[in-house]
Each structure stands twice: as structure tokens, then as C-alpha cells.
Amino acid sequence: MHLQTVFIRFYKSFNFDYLLQVQKENKKENIRYPWDDIDGKFYPYVRIPIDPKVTTIVGANESGKTHLLSAIRKGITGKEIQYEDFCRYS
8 A cells, every 4th residue: 555645734844824835836726524513513634645766855944844754654653642732823
């Protein structure tokens, strides 16, 4: 089994505000999925496609590289998820 997409919500730097900023830059509309709503409010997952040919994550300091790897590890193992992992803005 290969990881194809990472869905992250309320985890560290991956939050609703981050998603809105990316969508503005790419001029994309919000795509609503049923699982993006909580009690009638829109809280979308940040969706990150994973290319099977990519072996390195590159980005500026504080851009979320470590947060992405940490989210993947915690999502796969389900271990060590702590209160501090959740976005303080959410």
C-alpha cells in the first residue's frame, strides 16, 4: 500500500487559515466534502497529495516540512498524539 494523499485538520501549522491562503494564491474555489463539516460548520482538511517519485521535502524555514512528516507518522501509528499537536488557532 502506498500513501497517496495526506488529510490533515487542526494539526500544528496545517489549519483552515493555511488552506484559505493557499487557495487564494492558486485562485481555487473551496470544494466541500461531507467530512469537512462539523456541526454544520466548514472545517476542511488540508489535502496534500503525495507523489510516489518524491523522496525529499524541500521548503523554507518554518514552512511545515517537519509538521507534515510528524502528521504522517502520527496518523499511521496513532501514537504520541498530544494536546500540543493541535493548532492553537483552531
